[in-house]
Amino acid sequence: MRAMVLHQFSSPLRMENVPDPQAGLDEVVVKVKACAPDMLDVKTRAGQSNVTLPRILGHEIAGEVAEAGASVKNVRVGDRVAVYDYLNCGACEFCWNGRETLCRNNKGIVGLAIDGGFADYVKVPGRNVLPIPPDVSDEAATTLVSPVSTSLHALRERAKVSPGDNVLIVGAAGGVGIHMV
Numbered sequence: 071m072r073a074m075v076l077h078q079f080s081s082p083l084r085m086e087n088v089p090d091p092q093a094g095l096d097e098v099v100v101k102v103k104a105c106a107p108d109m110l111d112v113k114t115r116a117g118q119s120n121v122t123l124p125r126i127l128g129h130e131i132a133g134e135v136a137e138a139g140a141s142v143k144n145v146r147v148g149d150r151v152a153v154y155d156y157l158n159c160g161a162c163e164f165c166w167n168g169r170e171t172l173c174r175n176n177k178g179i180v181g182l183a184i185d186g187g188f189a190d191y192v193k194v195p196g197r198n199v200l201p202i203p204p205d206v207s208d209e210a211a212t213t214l215v216s217p218v219s220t221s222l223h224a225l226r227e228r229a230k231v232s233p234g235d236n237v238l239i240v241g242a243a244g245g246v247g248i249h250m251v
C-alpha cells in the first residue's frame with residue numbers, strides 16, 4: 071500500500087510503498103477514506119512527541135472496514151467507521167466507567183505508538199472503531215473522535231452549558247475551539 075512515512079524529524083513525510091497490514095484476531099484493517107492532519111502530527115514531525123521512527127502519522131481517521139479478525143464482533147467488513155485513537159485496554163476500572171482517557175494500561179495513540187492513517191490502510195484494535203451514521207461524511211467523521219468529542223464533553227459534562235447561557239470560548243482558532251463555537 072501507499073503510505074506517507076516520517077523517517078526524520080523536521081523533514082517532509084515521504085510517500086512509499088509498504089506492506090499491507092493484516093488484521094490479527096481482535097484487530098481490524100480499515101481502508102482509509104479520510105485522515106485529517108492535526109496539531110499532534112505537526113508536533114510529532116517537529117520531534118516534540120514520544121515516537122519511534124519510521125512512523126506513519128495520522129490519527130483522525132475515517133474509512134471502511136476491509137478486514138476484521140475472528141474475535142471482532144462490533145463491526146463487519148464494509149462498515150463505515152471512524153477510528154478512536156487512544157489505545158486503551160478496555161479492561162481496567164476507568165475503561166469500564168467511561169473514563170477511557172485515564173486507562174491504567176494505555177499503550178499510546180494511533181499514529182504515534184502504532185502506524186496511523188496517512189496511508190491506504192490502517193490496522194487498529196477492533197474496539198477502536200465506531201460506526202459512522204449514513205448522513206455523516208468521511209471527512210466530517212474524522213473530526214468526531216478528537217476535536218468534536220473533546221468540545222462536547224467539555225461543554226456538556228464539565229461546564230454544563232445550557233441554551234441561553236452566555237459563554238466565552240478561548241482559542242476559537244484551533245480544532246477544539248472551532249467546534250465549541
Ligand SMILES: [Zn+2]
Pocket residue numbers: 158159160161162163164165172173174175176
Ligand atoms: Zn483501561
